[in-house]
Amino acid sequence: MTTTAATLPDDPARLRTTTPAVRLRQVGKRYTADGPDVLREVDLTIEPGELVCVVGASGSGKSTLLALLAGLEQPTSGSVEVACGAALMFQEPALFPWLSARGNVELAMRLSGVGRHERHERAEELLRLVHLGGWGDSAVHELSGGMRQRVALARALAQERDVLLMDEPFAALDAATRDLLHDELERVWLSTGRTVVLITHDVGEAVRLGRRVLLMAGRPGRVVGEWRIEGPRSEAAAVGLTAVITDRLREEHHRAV
Amino acid sequence: MPSDATTLAPGRASTAPLVVRPAGRDARPVRHGAAVLLGPVALLAAWQLVVWLAPGAAVVSPSDVARAAAGAWARGDLPSALTTSLGRGVVGFALAVVIGTPLAIAVAHVRWFRTAFGPLLKGLVVLPSVAWVPAAVLWFGLTDATVYFVVLMGSVPSVVNGLVAGMAQVPPLYRRVGTVLGAGPLAMTRHVVLPAALPAYVAGLRQGWAFSWRSLMGAELIAGGGRLGVGLGALLQEGRALGDLATVLVAMLLILTVGVLAELFAFAPLEGRLARRRGLDPRAAR
Incomplete structure (x- = not known):
């Protein structure tokens, strides 16, 4: 070093x-x-x-x-x-509580015009990338602080x-x-x-x-x-x-x- | 809530068959249903008690009212009054939502509109909607237009104020996230502001419905005859004119029942679902 x-x-x-x-x-x-x-x-x-x-x-x-x-x-x-x-991640996860974990990730893509089918696939992929495969349907309040911040990371990555x-x-x-x-x-x-x-x-x-x-x-x-x-x-x-x-x-x- | 279903007494574990029920799942609706009925039953008992204690006074017993209700139902008066009023109430409320929602968005987002109409819409909540009845009768005559006008004047302000309050309380961080995710003004409203304001909106809708129903009863009570069909309010007025207390009480109870059923089967479940989804359900908090 x-x-x-x-x-x-x-x-x-x-x-x-x-x-x-x-x-x-x-x-x-x-x-x-x-x-x-x-x-x-x-x-x-x-x-x-x-x-x-x-x-x-x-x-x-x-x-x-x-x-x-x-x-x-x-x-x-x-x-x-x-x-x-640039994509931006905040100190707070700032996830939207009315959306599931996957919904939050998908919203980033939806706002940049990605189609429904592709959104779903890609969101699953990103959640797996941050080790949250299988948690996509969870409500935000069911996740721990660390898990929420990982969803926020997936959301930031979803912005491509x-x-x-x-x-x-x-x-x-x-x-x-x-x-x-x-x-x-x-x-x-x-x-x-x-x-x-x-x-x-x-x-x-x-x-x-x-x-x-x-x-x-x-x-x-x-x-x-x-x-x-x-x-x-x-x-x-x-x-x-x-x-x-x-x-x-x-x-x-x-x-x- | 005690989860006694899964608790086993120490010495009995070997003899009693092990029954593990999901905590309270199947017991809760029964207990809940019994609790909901407790209020009406207590009221009925108190009523009957008054009838026994003060015979001859201007009171009718629950059984008189039940008989009057059965008779009116058989003649077709009651079903027709109920459908007339319910139809007006539901259509009027739906109109209030359709008119109030864009108004609220305009109040929240357009500065001059807010300055011009915000205080007015807030103030209108204070004005009892029956105060509009005389003017409405003079404008529209004894027609359905009078009824709908009064209903809208009663409920639109509530719908607007609920949604405006909800939008004012959207955490600024949500808007920043929306901006960072690339949301324009329209997408921000659609995907961030409205969903965030939804619980307050539902509270506004609930109040809007209550005001619709109350305004409707007031309008039907005051304005009758002409081309106006007979609703529950008119039935109430008719009972008074004939000195028929049983019919008056039947109409009142029916008006109340509609309110209770709307709360039990529409607003309470809707609010509960929203709260659970967002982790705001107080029953889920430990």
Whole structure:
């Protein structure tokens, strides 16, 4: 495991195309004309198939960054390019309680005009992918928190977007379930080849999942650190890197307050 | 609810045949049915008690009323009054739903419409619909149009207010999810807002039905004759004119019975199904 800032990912298969999945150029964001810079001069390029984790304290602009990528907000300055659009997963599963698990997954496809028969098949497939085969007919309230978040993942994947954005998707889960879902996400990421941008306040989680970790700091919101994690990961190296990033996060936090 | 069906006393396990019933499944409808009848039976008993305790007063006994009902039924008065009123009630309510639903969507989504008509629709709930009867008679004469007008003025505001309240309470997160999933305004209403507002809508429908039925009775009671058929309200009025208390009570009981049956066989099951599907059933909570 190396932690250099300049090297490229070592898997050339992931870099077949030269068009980045996400490109931000000098992006600035204010919510009101005379308000503070929530983001200032953010430059970011994410290659197709990357798994990038963004960490930062509250108020560092990471949720705003995600909202820009999802198209929920428009930048005040600079440009945001997301190839083929992005799917977004929230901290809460936010499933619709009047639909079954499968119905929730199917709705994503229905809203993008997929036919009934194909929807059904594909939803079953996606539920199997997140290890919920056979749970399709269950009502949302019959599922545990972890299962609901897996349905939400299946729903996000059903959108058939190249980029999957995740806003602290595991924050509300217990530690054991979170661990399990980390494995699930990694497996799904490897098998679907999606580009994943995951926001978290948990540095350990970022190091566990990310092939690249970005650290954001607030006032104004910007990217202040970047670590690439390549090759096989050892437990010790992960602990070491987590400590390094956590220290840096604290430093930025003290600078901000 | 105690699940005594599956509990075995310690010493008896070897001798008693092991009968495992699904918890309370088969016992519940019987017990439920008995409980539903308890209220009417108690009322009947109290009524009979009054008849015994105050003989000669202006009271008729349950058996007098039963006889009057049987007679009116045999003559065909009762079935025809019942079908006339039920037909009007159901058609009027259906019209109220058809008119009220798009109105509610407009109030919720079109700002100028909400500003212009929102307070009016809320205020109309307060105005007793029988207050419309004199005006309606002057406008439409003694025709079915008068009856339907009064019914609609009574029930449309309830349907509208139920749905508007439901749509106002849709969690913002649901709308965000809809946006992220690519829903336009129409798809958002169809797939997110309306289903989310459904429980409140059903509550509005229930109240709308109650107001339909009440308005109808009021209209039939006040406006009679002309080209208006004889409904339950008219029957009530007829009984009063003839000093026939038994007929008056028959009509009243029938009006009440329709209300109770609509609740038991339409609204309560509908609401229960919705709540169970969404995990909101209080009986399922442990």
